[in-house]
Amino acid sequence: MGKVLRSYELLEERMKDIYFDFYRETYREGTALDNKxxxxxxxxxxxxxxCQNCLEGHLKKAMKYGAEGAEIREAVxxxxxxxAATIVDRSDLANFEMNFNELLKKAAGAEKADSKA
Structure with missing residues (x-):
């Protein structure tokens, strides 16, 4: 099975087996997507x-399967x-829940009033 990270030591053996079986199946050859x-x-x-450890492992594997720098940069x-879209989505949600745009308008109005004084 290869190197087992310490975090996996916390799992019951049965759960580790399920995880590693799933992982092996996910990366099985001959599926719709090639491993690269x-x-x-x-x-x-x-x-x-x-996940830093995940990133390091997948970068190494991508290069092993022939990924070029341009392909890796595009994935990044x-x-x-x-x-970025997640941040936009969260700000939309904040605007909806907190009426964020109105708060910003009020803050801008207060700044203008302070600058005139």
């Missing part, structure tokens, strides 16, 4: 999830785009 593409997706997902750019 899977690893490029995993790079973007690792960045989005904030996709993750950046998703992260």
């Amino acid at each position: 593409t899977k690893e490029l997706i995993a790079i973007a997902a690792s960045l989005s999830a904030g 750019a996709i993750a950046v785009g998703v992260a």
Whole structure:
């Protein structure tokens, strides 16, 4: 099975087996996506999830499967785009829940009043 990270020591053996079986199945040859593409997706997902160990492992595997620098940079750019969209989405939600735009208008009005005084 290879190297087992210490965090997996916390799992029951049965749960580790389920996880590693799932992982092996996900990266099985002969599925709709080749392993290089899977690893490029995993790079973007690792960045989005904030998983440094995942990122390091998937970068190495992507290169092993032939990913070039341009492909890896594009996967990173996709993750950046998703992260940026998440911030936009959260600010939209804050605006909806807190009427954020109105708060900003009030703050701007207060700043104008202070600057005239």
